[in-house]
Amino acid sequence: MRAANAITLDTTLPGASRRRVWVHPEVKSHSLVVLTFDRLYVAPPTGAPKAELLAAIGAGGNLEELLGPLAVVVELVAVQNLKLDLLSNSLVVEYVNGLGTSRLTVVFASPEAADLCFTKLWRRLGDGHKLQPYQRDAWSLARGPLVMLAGVLAATAALALTLSVFEDMASARAAARLSAPDGMTLPKSPLEHLLGWMSWRGVCAVGGIAAGASQVWLYRKLTRPPVSLEVTRT
Incomplete structure (x- = not known):
């Protein structure tokens, strides 16, 4: 039985478990991009997703079931390289899977959306990933x-x-x-x-x-x- 004056500590980082969602037409190459604490989900380009789907995602529904078998799922622990192309507003993710190394490219409609997704994804990758010098000697x-x-x-x-x-x-x-x-x-x-x-x-x-x-x-x-x-x- 819990003591009456017991204090429960929440050690979860603020915003760490929050799902970040980008949808078409903000995403040009796919219909939906969802970033969770440990995975990146990308749905195939089928147009703008329905409001019911977005509501279910926001409510914490199972993403594998909601997005279907055609969605690409990237484990963040398997990400080797992350690149933001500032000219094409595209995000290139290189990750390791059972078949070797794969590459996922997500194109956004605006530089703000691409930069936000890059920043959020980089933050969730953790300290094991470092930004390379972007200015040559x-x-x-x-x-x-x-x-x-x-x-x-x-x-x-x-x-x-x-x-x-x-x-x-x-x-x-x-x-x-x-x-x-x-x-x-x-x-x-x-x-x-x-x-x-x-x-x-x-x-x-x-x-x-x-x-x-x-x-x-x-x-x-x-x-x-x-x-x-x-x-x-x-």
């Missing part, structure tokens, strides 16, 4: 644009210097022709014939445009937001 992002910028600057400087020397040689050749008694001048080198039509001013202008483009590329690479969030089992 800054050097790996900047390597391509910086290499391009360095190459453009080096090529522009070398070509502009060469063309400047050619202009000086042309001026010296013209002066020598005027002072020579027979009007003979030194012939042009093959490189002068190849690059003589260029101007060092034009080369500097083109190099400046290319350098500016590489800086824009660098800025976009470093400021690009993440396209996905991924949680993996540790």
Whole structure:
């Protein structure tokens, strides 16, 4: 017999046993998604579920019986990887079953719904799953644009210097022709014939445009937001 002044302690985490439900059209790929404390249920795409079904789910009815044999059931303890695609508002769940590793993809109609489902599912997976870094190393992002910028600057400087020397040689050749008694001048080198039509001013202008483009590329690479969030089992 329980004592009159006995105190009953509820050790259940707040909200841990609550069922989270997402329905069509909020869910585009399926008709119904139900998240419980230890399982994820996904019903096949048969349109919006009936109000009676939603009421039975909210009342704590047996989900296997309510959703039928075609529903996909994922044990949360078997989840290995969870990925939220921010571009397609889709949730990809990789889990282990009796046949190996399976993948379940759930597509939502809005980023808010996808983010909420991802957050709730991640929370119920527990401390054994960690969020992977969603920003790549800054050097790996900047390597391509910086290499391009360095190459453009080096090529522009070398070509502009060469063309400047050619202009000086042309001026010296013209002066020598005027002072020579027979009007003979030194012939042009093959490189002068190849690059003589260029101007060092034009080369500097083109190099400046290319350098500016590489800086824009660098800025976009470093400021690009993440396209996905991924949680993996540790």
